[in-house]
Each structure stands twice: as structure tokens, then as C-alpha cells.
Amino acid sequence: MDEDTGHALDDPLRTKGTSFTHEERRRLGLLGLLPHAVTTLDEQVRRSWGEVRRQATDLDRYIYLRALQDRNERLFYAVLAADVPTALPLVYTPTVAEGCRRFSEIWRRPRGLYLSWPDRDHLAEALRNRRQREVDVIVVTDGQRILGIGDQGVGGMGIPVGKLSLYTLIGGIDPARTLPILLDVGTDNPTLLDDPFYLGWRHHRIDDDAYLAFVDAFVAAVQDELPDVLLQWEDFATPHAHPILERYRDRLLTFNDDIQGTAAVALGALRGATEVAGVPLRDQQVVMLGAGSAGIGVMEMVRQEMVDQGLSPDEARARCWVVDVRGLLTGDRDDLSDAQRAFARDPADVAGWGVEGLPGLADVVAHVTVGVLLGLSTAQGAFTEDIVRTMAGRVDRPIVFPLSNPTENAEARPADLDAWTGGRALIATGSPFPPLHREDGPDIPVAQCNNVYIFPAVGLAVTAARATRVTDGMMRAAAGALGDASPALSDPRAPLLPRWADVRDVADDIALAVARRAVADGVAPAASDEDLRAAVRRTRWEPTYGADGSA
Ligand SMILES: O=C([O-])CC(=O)C(=O)O
Numbered sequence: 379m380d381e382d383t384g385h386a387l388d389d390p391l392r393t394k395g396t397s398f399t400h401e402e403r404r405r406l407g408l409l410g411l412l413p414h415a416v417t418t419l420d421e422q423v424r425r426s427w428g429e430v431r432r433q434a435t436d437l438d439r440y441i442y443l444r445a446l447q448d449r450n451e452r453l454f455y456a457v458l459a460a461d462v463p464t465a466l467p468l469v470y471t472p473t474v475a476e477g478c479r480r481f482s483e484i485w486r487r488p489r490g491l492y493l494s495w496p497d498r499d500h501l502a503e504a505l506r507n508r509r510q511r512e513v514d515v516i517v518v519t520d521g522q523r524i525l526g527i528g529d530q531g532v533g534g535m536g537i538p539v540g541k542l543s544l545y546t547l548i549g550g551i552d553p554a555r556t557l558p559i560l561l562d563v564g565t566d567n568p569t570l571l572d573d574p575f576y577l578g579w580r581h582h583r584i585d586d587d588a589y590l591a592f593v594d595a596f597v598a599a600v601q602d603e604l605p606d607v608l609l610q611w612e613d614f615a616t617p618h619a620h621p622i623l624e625r626y627r628d629r630l631l632t633f634n635d636d637i638q639g640t641a642a643v644a645l646g647a648l649r650g651a652t653e654v655a656g657v658p659l660r661d662q663q664v665v666m667l668g669a670g671s672a673g674i675g676v677m678e679m680v681r682q683e684m685v686d687q688g689l690s691p692d693e694a695r696a697r698c699w700v701v702d703v704r705g706l707l708t709g710d711r712d713d714l715s716d717a718q719r720a721f722a723r724d725p726a727d728v729a730g731w732g733v734e735g736l737p738g739l740a741d742v743v744a745h746v747t748v749g750v751l752l753g754l755s756t757a758q759g760a761f762t763e764d765i766v767r768t769m770a771g772r773v774d775r776p777i778v779f780p781l782s783n784p785t786e787n788a789e790a791r792p793a794d795l796d797a798w799t800g801g802r803a804l805i806a807t808g809s810p811f812p813p814l815h816r817e818d819g820p821d822i823p824v825a826q827c828n829n830v831y832i833f834p835a836v837g838l839a840v841t842a843a844r845a846t847r848v849t850d851g852m853m854r855a856a857a858g859a860l861g862d863a864s865p866a867l868s869d870p871r872a873p874l875l876p877r878w879a880d881v882r883d884v885a886d887d888i889a890l891a892v893a894r895r896a897v898a899d900g901v902a903p904a905a906s907d908e909d910l911r912a913a914v915r916r917t918r919w920e921p922t923y924g925a926d927g928s929a
């Protein structure tokens with residue numbers, strides 16, 4: 379919003395509410411509009427947390443916090459920063475899933491841009507109508523594969539809004555320079571199509587040719603208006619996610635969070651896990667349940683890491699197993715995309731197992747000494763007691779990551795994994811879970827292996843370093859720096875990923891590693907380490923009130 383238009387009290391980026399001083403109230407024409415007392419930001423934060431706690435449900439807390447964001451952004455971020463571990467599940471996974479499901483019902487105020495198919499000839503006009511002039515980061519979704527809860531149509535907007543609030547909270551991106559976008563190309567969700575309150579374009583999703591042309595027009599409009607922006611693709615359905623990434627990754631500053639962000643955080647968590655297990659990744663057999671964009675993205679990075687650790691591409695491939703709803707990916711299947719086909723096993727590999735049809739997860743675990751079991755399937759409870767006990771019978775420290783979101787979609791609950799393996803399992807989940815209880819010591823937090831460890835830091839890095847592309851090397855640098863920060867490297871009983879209280883400091887370290895790699899890859903202007911460190915520090919926006927009401 380322009381700084382000199384609108385009323386200081388109503389502009390969420392400028393207002394201080396009851397914290398405007400008496401001098402500011404005179405100068406800005408606010409005299410008489412506020413009760414007498416002048417509060418500090420800290421008092422406002424404490425008052426707001428009281429309000430958050432008083433709400434009856436987490437959805438109510440989400441609604442309260444979103445309304446606060448729309449009213450006073452600096453206060454909103456100060457509130458989140460005051461208690462990151464409590465705030466995160468309220469503004470992000472898992473509560474944001476409910477916020478998306480009930481988006482039309484809980485609608486309050488507009489935020490970001492809705493680019494709808496019926497307006498396809500006016501995308502540039504809509505983009506020019508945005509409230510923020512300069513933009514560092516766009517998060518865009520078409521709402522088709524929201525977390526693990528499927529097609530939410532226009533309700534998917536909850537995700538770009540939530541992700542961008544973490545870009546600011548964790549990555550320090552100025553909230554005035556973030557832009558959430560929803561591409562409304564219809565929905566195939568019958569509940570939404572029948573919902574009288576549904577706020578999106580009430581129509582089935584358009585066909586693929588029209589869809590890809592629309593995405594092309596959108597990207598062209600962004601390139602015209604905001605040529606330097608980071609464009610993050612989020613929660614696209616698998617058949618679109620990979621092709622879109624491949625189409626644009628060499629043409630603009632862009633990445634897909636579900637494919638690349640999820641892969642980087644998983645690789646970071648595997649670093650600590652394999653260290654504690656005492657078996658490097660190159661010596662592990664790795665099984666992924668789920669062959670969607672996220673599952674395949676993780677396996678691509680796992681395979682690359684095995685090659686970096688000294689295996690040939692074929693040797694690495696031989697250690698990777700991917701299972702989807704039908705069963706193991708094998709070369710004789712005709713339903714695989716190119717990205718999935720790269721992980722298809724030779725049917726001869728499993729011919730001796732004596733399994734009718736495609737082997738399932740239980741068959742793979744029964745015939746292979748699996749050390750790492752990953753899930754991005756949205757199949758609740760798919761890591762059964764039998765499967766986990768079989769695995770734990772073969773390896774000393776089974777590494778088990780049920781990564782599907784939100785919480786109810788997880789392939790297993792950490793407490794069950796812990797019980798079935800006698801406390802030997804090394805666990806990370808995608809959504810938050812309660813800590814594991816220990817009789818002989820303090821409770822152990824469960825690492826939340828969520829791309830939130832990665833994307834805010836990537837945004838900070840490319841903004842600070844003025845990068846023009848996101849290379850694979852940069853995502854791997856992010857994974858490496860996150861892995862280096864694993865508390866498990868120094869304490870085998872510690873969680874595999876840093877505590878939320880440390881996540882902003884860790885983001886600085888990740889951002890520096892990514893920025894360095896951007897320079898090395900020739901996609902950012904040459905800069906010394908010292909310059910990059912200073913740029914990261916300079917870029918970081920903090921939720922504080924300036925000396926007056928103007929900034
Ligand atoms: O949003 C999250 O919590 C992680 C993510 O990208 C997804 O599940 O699609």
C-alpha cells in the first residue's frame with residue numbers, strides 16, 4: 379500500500395494501534411481516536427496471546443491470528459516471534475488445512491491476488507492492481523493438492539498466505555514485499571461445487587491444454603511486471619507439478635516447494651539420522667511410500683546424495699524403492715510419468731519373491747533390509763506394526779519418517795513407532811506431534827521434517843544475494859546446512875532437526891550457504907562471504923515499531 383495514502387490507523391503495515399505516542403497521534407491526525415494509554419509492543423504481544431489462548435478451538439485461534447495479520451502486521455509477527463513453537467501449528471500445518479477447507483465460510487478480508495480463468499485476458503491488469511509495489515517473493519497455488527487433503531479450489535489461498543507469513547517470521551522477508559496468489563481454474567471437489575457459500579469460480583477444472591496456456595500467460599505477466607521476483611509453486615497436483623517446474627526453472631527465479639523444499643528438509647533430517655544409526659546413506663536401502671511430486675522429489679535428492687557419497691548412478695538406483703497405491707514402481711508398468719519411471723525397478727529384481735502381481739510395501743520390507751522408510755503417501759497408518767517390526771528386526775536403528783500432512787494423514791504415529799521398536803526408531807514427521815515420553819530422562823521432541831526449515835531461508839538467500847535462478851546445487855546446499863545444524867550430530871538422543879526456537883538463526887546459516895552456492899553457480903553477482911553475510915543481515919526485516927507511524 380502506498381505510504382502516503384490511507385489512514386495511519388487503518389494501514390496494517392503502518393499502524394501501531396494503541397502504541398502510537400501522544401506526539402504521533404497529534405502529528406498523524408489520530409488525536410481522540412484512541413484511548414488515552416500508550417502501550418508498548420511487548421504489552422500488545424502479551425495481550426494478544428491472552429486473546430489467542432481464550433479462543434475455544436485452534437481454528438478460532440487461526441481466525442484470530444489471521445485477523446490480527448490483516449489489522450496490524452508488525453504486531454502479528456511480534457506475536458508469532460514471541461512463541462514460535464506454539465504459533466506455528468496455528469498459522470501453518472496442521473490448522474491451516476482447516477482454514478483452507480472452510481475458507482469461504484470464515485472469509486474476512488481479501489489478501490493477495492485471485493487470478494481466475496474467466497479473467498484470463500486481463501491477467502496483467504489484475505497483477506498491476508496488487509497492493510504491494512515491490513515484491514521479493516510470490517507463493518502461488520492452484521489449490522488442487524492442498525497438503526494431503528486434495529482439491530480445495532479457491533480455499534487453497536490459505537497455503538500461500540500461510541507460507542508467506544513464515545517467509546517473514548523465519549526468513550525475515552519484509553511482509554510488504556510478499557504476494558500470495560491463487561490461480562482459480564475451477565475445482566473438481568463436489569462439496570465445494572455444491573456449497574452455496576463457495577467463493578471461487580464455480581466450475582470444474584479446465585482441461586490440460588487450456589490450463590497450461592493459462593499458467594504460461596500468468597508467468598508472462600509476472601515476468602513483465604516483476605522480473606526479479608522469486609516465484610514459488612505450491613501444492614500443485616502431481617501431473618502438473620513436475621512439468622511446470624521443468625518448463626520454467628531455467629527461465630526464471632523459481633522452485634517448487636513440495637518437490638525441492640520437501641526433498642531438502644528430508645535430506646537434512648537424514649543427515650542426523652544416518653549419523654546416529656552409524657550407517658551412511660550410501661549403505662542404506664531406502665523405501666518411499668508415495669510417488670507424488672513430493673515423494674519423487676525426495677528420492678531424486680536421496681539418489682543424488684548417494685552418488686555424492688561415492689556410488690555410481692546405477693548403484694544408487696539399486697538402493698531406492700518407491701511404492702505407490704498400486705504397489706512397487708516397476709519397469710513393466712504403463713502408468714508412470716517420466717519422473718516416476720526413473721525409480722522403476724526391473725521386474726527381475728523381484729521375480730524371486732513369489733508375490734502375485736505388484737509387490738506392496740510389506741513385501742518390500744520382508745525381502746529387503748530396509749534401513750530408511752519414508753512416507754509421502756497421505757495414507758494414514760500405512761506403516762503398520764507388522765511392517766515396522768519386520769524392519770526393526772533387521773536393523774539396529776530403523777529410520778522411519780511418516781511425512782504426510784496434515785497430522786491425521788501421517789503414515790504412523792511417533793509414539794507407536796517408538797513402542798514397536800523399543801525406542802530404537804529414529805523418527806521425523808511432516809506435521810507436529812507430541813514429544814516421546816522417556817522414563818529415564820526428559821521427553822524427546824519429535825523432529826518436524828517440514829519444508830518450513832527450507833523455503834524461508836531460500837527466499838532470504840536469493841533476495842540478499844540477488845540471485846536469478848534456484849539451482850539444484852542451491853537446494854542441496856540448503857539441505858547440507860540444515861543437516862549440519864542437526865542437534866543429533868552432537869547428542870544421539872536429541873531430535874534430528876533444530877528446535878523451533880532456533881529456527882531463525884538456522885535460517886541465516888542456511889541462507890548464507892545457499893547464497894554462496896548461488897554465486898558459485900554463477901546465478902548471483904560475485905560477492906565475498908563477508909558481503910553475503912552482511913546482505914543477509916541487511917535483508918532481514920524485524921517486527922518492531924519505528925520511531926514514528928510512517929515505517
Ligand atoms: O505445508 C506443509 O506443511 C508442507 C507442504 O508443503 C505440504 O504438505 O504440501
Ligand SMILES: [Mg+2]
Nearest residue numbers: 525612613636
Ligand atoms: Mg506444500
